[in-house]
Amino acid sequence: MRYKLRIYELAKELNMPPKKLMEEILNLGIKVKSHMSTVDEEVVKDLRELFREEKTKTISIPEHITVGELSKKLGVKVNDLILSLMKDGLIYTKNQRVDLDLAKRIAKGYNYEVKIVPIEEEGLVEKDTEASVPRPPVVTIMGHVDHGKTCLLDAIREKDTVSHEVGGITQHIGAYKVKTKRGEVVFLDTPGHEAFTAMRARGVKVTDIVVLVIDAVDGVMPQTEEAIAHAKEAQVPIVVAINKIDLPSANPERVKQQLANLGLVSEDWGGKTIVVETSAKEKIGLENLLEMLLLEAEMLELRANPNRLAKGVAIEARLDKGRGPVATLLVQNGTLHIGDYFVVGVHYGKVRAMFDEHGNRVFQARPSTPVEVIGLPSVPEPGDPFFVVESEKRAKEISLKKQEIERGREEKSPRKVRLDDLYREISKGMKELKIIIKADVKGSVEALRESLEKFKVDGVEIKVIYGGVGGVTYGDIMLALASNAIVIGFHVKEDSKIKQLADSLGVDIRHYQVIYDVIQDIKKATIGLLEPESREIALGKAEVRNTFKISKVGTVAGCYVKEGKVLRASLVRLKRDGKVLYEGKIKSLKRFKDDVREVLAGYECGIGLEGFEGIEIGDVIEVFMVEKVPKYN
Numbered sequence: 001m002r003y004k005l006r007i008y009e010l011a012k013e014l015n016m017p018p019k020k021l022m023e024e025i026l027n028l029g030i031k032v033k034s035h036m037s038t039v040d041e042e043v044v045k046d047l048r049e050l051f052r053e054e055k056t057k058t059i060s061i062p063e064h065i066t067v068g069e070l071s072k073k074l075g076v077k078v079n080d081l082i083l084s085l086m087k088d089g090l091i092y093t094k095n096q097r098v099d100l101d102l103a104k105r106i107a108k109g110y111n112y113e114v115k116i117v118p119i120e121e122e123g124l125v126e127k128d129t130e131a132s133v134p135r136p137p138v139v140t141i142m143g144h145v146d147h148g149k150t151c152l153l154d155a156i157r158e159k160d161t162v163s164h165e166v167g168g169i170t171q172h173i174g175a176y177k178v179k180t181k182r183g184e185v186v187f188l189d190t191p192g193h194e195a196f197t198a199m200r201a202r203g204v205k206v207t208d209i210v211v212l213v214i215d216a217v218d219g220v221m222p223q224t225e226e227a228i229a230h231a232k233e234a235q236v237p238i239v240v241a242i243n244k245i246d247l248p249s250a251n252p253e254r255v256k257q258q259l260a261n262l263g264l265v266s267e268d269w270g271g272k273t274i275v276v277e278t279s280a281k282e283k284i285g286l287e288n289l290l291e292m293l294l295l296e297a298e299m300l301e302l303r304a305n306p307n308r309l310a311k312g313v314a315i316e317a318r319l320d321k322g323r324g325p326v327a328t329l330l331v332q333n334g335t336l337h338i339g340d341y342f343v344v345g346v347h348y349g350k351v352r353a354m355f356d357e358h359g360n361r362v363f364q365a366r367p368s369t370p371v372e373v374i375g376l377p378s379v380p381e382p383g384d385p386f387f388v389v390e391s392e393k394r395a396k397e398i399s400l401k402k403q404e405i406e407r408g409r410e411e412k413s414p415r416k417v418r419l420d421d422l423y424r425e426i427s428k429g430m431k432e433l434k435i436i437i438k439a440d441v442k443g444s445v446e447a448l449r450e451s452l453e454k455f456k457v458d459g460v461e462i463k464v465i466y467g468g469v470g471g472v473t474y475g476d477i478m479l480a481l482a483s484n485a486i487v488i489g490f491h492v493k494e495d496s497k498i499k500q501l502a503d504s505l506g507v508d509i510r511h512y513q514v515i516y517d518v519i520q521d522i523k524k525a526t527i528g529l530l531e532p533e534s535r536e537i538a539l540g541k542a543e544v545r546n547t548f549k550i551s552k553v554g555t556v557a558g559c560y561v562k563e564g565k566v567l568r569a570s571l572v573r574l575k576r577d578g579k580v581l582y583e584g585k586i587k588s589l590k591r592f593k594d595d596v597r598e599v600l601a602g603y604e605c606g607i608g609l610e611g612f613e614g615i616e617i618g619d620v621i622e623v624f625m626v627e628k629v630p631k632y633n
């Protein structure tokens with residue numbers, strides 16, 4: 001017997017929206033009225049063939065995948081896959097992990113596009129998106145120093161008498177929730193754009209709304225502008241609080257004028273930016289501020305599903321003498337319960353106890369709730385994501401996979417855009433070069449910004465995401481990292497710590513004295529003609545297998561040279577868990593008791609580092625030299 005199928009049923013089977021399927025059917029010239037209409041057998045067959053094929057062009061693969069698993073996904077025999085890898089000179093076994101770049105390349109060879117599924121989402125079907133409910137906004141306060149960020153945070157916290165339960169003493173756990181009649185608002189305790197962008201650089205989004213505090217007397221100051229740039233880059237909406245409104249010389253209208261010049265036009269001036277007047281000291285305007293935040297949150301339609309397993313971010317962590325590792329976890333989705341198994345960073349733990357910001361024990365934490373959690377395996381880093389899984393077994397399994405992925409990452413340091421290889425990025429499809437300008441005077445910032453933004457070569461546009469006066473700061477590096485930008489220092493230098501940080505994170509800082517040179521370099525870079533200022537040449541790699549303390553000499557590392565060679569005169573970089581802890585010179589290089597000039601791979605040696613004593617077993621020492629390249633001929 002012939003059969004018929006309703007369009008919506010077929011759409012479900014083909015995993016496509018009913019409306020889209022209906023359109024496709026109409027395009028084929030078959031008349032149907034709605035997605036409740038039926039189509040008969042032959043048409044169903046045709047449609048299945050047509051769209052199944054389309055579907056199979058993309059496969060989802062987990063972040064951690066072995067050769068065997070990949071072969072299954074691709075529908076090829078594992079031995080064939082191993083053989084074809086061998087032809088490319090890659091020796092792999094069935095149970096070996098392939099990194100994602102390689103997996104993508106292999107899949108491409110079989111005409112598949114790849115969609116990467118984060119480990120925590122593997123096999124997880126979020127059935128009930130419908131069950132999502134509005135969640136409170138998470139707010140970060142930013143602004144210039146002394147404009148009243150801390151006072152405002154405290155004033156709002158004090159105002160929140162509703163949630164102070166008997167015996168509860170306010171604790172600083174990294175964030176707190178304020179309850180109002182209209183709803184709840186969560187404030188992060190660390191004000192400022194640096195912490196905000198540092199989180200973003202780690203790939204997590206915590207803040208929904210930024211409150212920009214501006215002193216009603218001082219008005220917009222350099223850090224106000226910085227904060228605006230950081231919030232805009234992150235595409236987080238800004239609500240402005242003009243603070244210290246109690247002072248007789250307060251001039252909110254002047255502040256609004258300054259804001260308008262920066263593209264933030266206040267609502268009462270016909271713009272879109274919510275601006276409220278506050279006094280943290282006299283407790284004026286706080287309710288209004290909270291109300292406006294809730295209004296903004298409503299517009300953002302922030303939602304989460306309290307019925308799923310919890311996930312979120314660690315926002316603060318420490319080692320407590322009595323309780324062991326303690327962290328404040330911000331639940332972003334789902335509900336966290338006592339007894340839940342979770343993975344944070346690369347480790348796993350079990351929620352043994354939870355406390356709110358008043359020190360009260362709680363048994364569950366719903367979306368947008370910060371809780372202090374006990375039961376962690378170690379102290380996580382702020383910004384480490386966490387997620388709950390269904391069992392201890394699964395938590396353990398994921399944690400091991402994450403550790404393996406992390407180790408793989410260590411070997412390949414993250415690639416950030418650099419002027420030296422701009423050409424390559426462009427050929428890979430980059431369309432926009434983001435730049436941060438730091439200069440000695442405001443005039444130079446503007447002149448540079450203007451010349452750069454006019455510039456366009458081969459479809460590459462330049463976007464100055466922030467320009468400011470002064471040396472390159474920690475905040476600039478974080479912004480560059482989070483936004484994949486390069487930093488131009490014009491007549492300014494950064495201190496050595498900032499330089500070291502930038503180097504270790506792969507952020508490119510360029511120094512110039514003449515605007516013409518900046519433009520010339522970028523021009524050359526876009527067409528691949530810019531010579532690097534200096535080139536690093538890798539010489540080898542050694543692993544620390546032992547450490548010795550020798551009086552008068554200091555710590556000496558017993559090393560095994562794994563690759564290449566170690567030269568007495570070379571530079572070294574000491575890495576632990578992928579992080580650079582030291583970069584500098586070799587103080588001593590010995591084979592047994594003798595000083596030597598070089599040690600080759602496969603041999604053991606003793607290495608002492610100049611001015612660094614904290615070597616530990618398991619550290620990796622990378623050996624390299626730097627070759628200077630003349631900038632202009």
Ligand code: GDP
Nearest residue numbers: 144145146147148149150151243244279280281
């Ligand atoms: P932050 O650096 O932005 O965190 O600023 P603080 O919150 O530490 O405040 C800096 C100074 O401004 C302190 O001396 C506060 O007492 C003062 N201050 C903060 N808010 C107000 C306010 O609303 N009115 C007045 N008159 N002073 C304030």
